[in-house]
Amino acid sequence: MAVDHLNIVERKLIDNLRTGTYNTAAGTATAWTGGGGSPPANGEVAVYGQFPTTDETIYPCIIVEMVANGIEQQFMGQDITFGASNTAAKGELYGVGFNLYLMVDRDSSITVGGEPYKERRLINYLMLNGANVLMDCDFSGTTTEVVERHFSGFRDIGYNPDLETWNAMASMVVVFKNNR
């Protein structure tokens, strides 16, 4: 079967964001759960793989948008090994870039430590924990070997009065072995 690394990486990234789980010294912790209810239940964050239609958007949400991909680094002769058994293959390091948008509306609220987090406090919570989730994204269990990930940090943080939402945006690059 033809390789399908981009879809595998994209879906794993979305899956990780939906679980809201990151690593700690004691094991793992969960910042939120994947949502989809309208309106979402407390603690749910909807994660979309593309900008949802206007009628579908449920807040708070994270929108993952692939914005670029291409060859990161090519080896002489294209010979590579991958996996635990050093399977031989042809390929190169391939990078894929994502933009991630966090959006929170006025009604959004997640209870953290017994306190309702809203608006700016909620977007702050989602940014840091979103970064935690991205840093600890688990790409195991797939046929794609991820070798690097780069996270550029959140920017464009603020309130948009036209949308009535608090927003933040981050970029992320995932580099994997494009074995074939």
Place this chain on the structure above:
Amino acid sequence: MPGLIGSQGVRPGALNMNRVFRALRYRTEQAQKVTYHRPAIYKTDTYGVPSGSIGSNEILVPDLPAIIRPTVTADYQQERAGNNIIGAARIYTPNITTIKNYANFDQDNNTDFNEIEGWDRLITNYRTIYSIPTKVTGSWVGNGTGVITSDGESVKLTVNSDTSFTHTGNANSLEADRLRFKIRGSGSIQLNNFRSYNGGNKDSTKYIDYNNDNFIPIDNTWLTVDVPFLTGSLLTTGSSIYQTGSRYGVAITTGSGFNVEANSQAFQISFSADNSDTVELKEVEYYKSVSWHVHSLKDMTDGYIIFNCVRTRGRDDAKRRAYD
């Protein structure tokens, strides 16, 4: 006053706006009674972020006359870079003095209301999805031996050991996101709660329960109740019923078998009453709403107010049905 007049052209002078609203409402759908909604305002913490402590309660008052002039009712383009405004409309309401003469907006009764401001919402009936018949008595039952009658518009139960009044009937209500009805009581009728049953065959688990702070509707006066018909975070925020400016909180809970996307199976009100008291219902409807958010005040005259409003969300019911 050029600032107020702006580019309105020739001003029409003093208009009897209530008469205009009535005429348009009776003859067209351009004018309708909308529900004024100001979500609860939370106190802020010392860092300026809303906390969990409510500073002023939600205001949810139906029956505000308005003319809706949409520019775009629904824009279905895919969102790109946060382009999320999916509708825009100009909404006309009576002048503020007239509004404040409505009992629910009277500041002597409702101290939280001042005027319609930015980010307040005007909820309109986009389409009635299911209207429960009240012009006939069929399918309506009490749980006692009270007599049920209808005057062709409303259905009336004369209580005889009854504590509930129920309409049973299977009908699609998928697109609905609000539930509205008018209730009128006589004697000591006290509204305790109301329910909608949705999901397969009606059983005791398939309900959404609106448990209001118990109150006695004013004798022989129609009271409009208009609440959200959704699930999720509403279970914690609840809703409101206003009568002459007094708020009665409505806690919303659902049974384990409730499915908001399933057909409506029954609508029920529960009450306390003495025998021979009467309770009447009419205009019981599940409807799809559009929530217009006030973004700017275009003009405020002694005749009318014009608000520029936007709609920032909605739902795609075709997909909702398909994905269900």
